[in-house]
Amino acid sequence: MKKMVFVSFFTILFVLVIATEPSNGLTCEQEKSLLMPCLDFVTKKTVEPSSLCCKGLNQIISLPLEEMLSAGTCLKEAVSHIPNLDKDRIINLPEACKLNLHSHLQRL
Template identity: 50%
Template structure:
């Protein structure tokens, strides 16, 4: 029993140190956000009628990496600023940061 307990305890200690060293993820930058949603451009400019799989995957990643309300507002405003520079943008398909 003792021969199993010591390696198990060492494994738990290593996992604890690894997890605590990683820490919480850093908030997304505007550039990272824009890169993740770049696949959505065809959809928001009416070139396609439905978002692509890569668009949805990028948006899901943005959602996961922006868990707090402040982070989501930052992402929304960043995308809204970028959207103002996109010709033929379909406004109803874009973000409303005030919701």
């Protein structure tokens, strides 16, 4: 249940992007798995994201545009189920991971 709940936070990170196409590269479960390690950070259980969290986030934001949008749809579904979700931490996750989200999003 936590796994499913966690992944939804990623949608907020991408400004609640809504897409209708399924991901061709990763399944929704794989996308959730990649971001599961971020759950403790976005719920304030840890002060910084783990390296696994940052690696998973980098993998998601490095996907081709269609797949990244699909990941947003997949993850949006679980957002409402995450207790104690800190939206500021979600928004700042790329910075906390020292990832340049701007360069990834220039593809948009």
